[in-house]
Amino acid sequence: MIPAEFEYTRPSSIAEAVAAIAEAGEDGKILGGGQSLIPILRLRLAYPSTIIDVSRVDDMRGVREDGDAILIGSMTTHHDVMHDALVVEHAPLIAQATETVADPQVRHRGTFGGALAHADPAGDLGAVALALGCEFVANGANGERRIPASEFFLDYLTTALSPDEVLTAIRVPKLGAGWSSHYEKFNRVAQAWSIVAVAALVKRENGSISEARIGLTNMGSTPLRSSAVEQALAGADVSDEAVSAAAEHAADGTNAPSDLSGKSDYREHLARVLTKRAVLSAASS
Ligand SMILES: Cc1cc2nc3c(=O)[nH]c(=O)nc-3n(C[C@H](O)[C@H](O)[C@H](O)COP(=O)(O)OP(=O)(O)OC[C@H]3O[C@@H](n4cnc5c(N)ncnc54)[C@H](O)[C@@H]3O)c2cc1C
Structure with missing residues (x-):
């Protein structure tokens, strides 16, 4: 239980962090909060x-306005994110989901x-970042680039970040008028990891759902968007029957794992049930 020996460096700016990663090469590893x-x-x-160790880079902490979005510094702790006034106002889905972490x-x-x-x-x-359409801000030797959430998660524990890049911030579009959200998580005991969870964003117009965005947690090797449910919800009534029918598509195109917490068919069942709950809760909030 003792790590292998390593060199340790603690930059205090993004430029220093980028230089340290470049110097370390492929054998370098970035340390955030260290929990994983x-x-x-x-x-x-x-x-x-x-x-x-980038946890003390001030430019990578905190939340600020950025035009039609908010910018969350990558090193902002879960605690600070869920209590931040801008997050609560413009991206309550993040605050709600973070509270379950x-x-x-x-x-x-x-x-x-x-x-x-x-x-x-x-x-x-x-799943929350996917549903919200976040952008990931990465800094490396070639400067800064933005990666859409839809292109960020490549496989199990694998992202589009290059080994010489540091994730410095996440840009979260502000939710416009008419949108509401809900995160529905199913776990064995409070504070445990999700067996399955669903992030739902719903836009209502004239009493029905004009647009929906659905993110799925633990239904494949990456977080997923459920385009089948999103299409079925577009123009649907906010009724138990209509939302149930749309939620039946929640497992379409997924590849849920089987493990000690549940087999894949059980997870598919959960995805349908939780999607219905998440959409109805979002639509009635
Ligand atoms: C007991 C326990 C229960 C947990 N339960 C949940 C849960 O219910 N839900 C949930 O979502 N999470 C859960 N987690 C995980 C938790 O959210 C961790 O905070 C998270 O996985 C890692 O964040 P970290 O800041 O500690 O990153 P670290 O552990 O420091 O790093 C994790 C990985 O990300 C890389 N990395 C970190 N920061 C950067 C950066 N800025 N740029 C590029 N790469 C970077 C590191 O190199 C490493 O590969 C749990 C963790 C623990 C210990």
């Missing part, structure tokens, strides 16, 4: 030569960007 990486190091599932101790150390960069499909924030 430290156990991995202790189990010797990874043995990087250099750890670049782990326990207070983990939420005080773990970070929004660390969780997204880790890309665990059972993590709660990937």
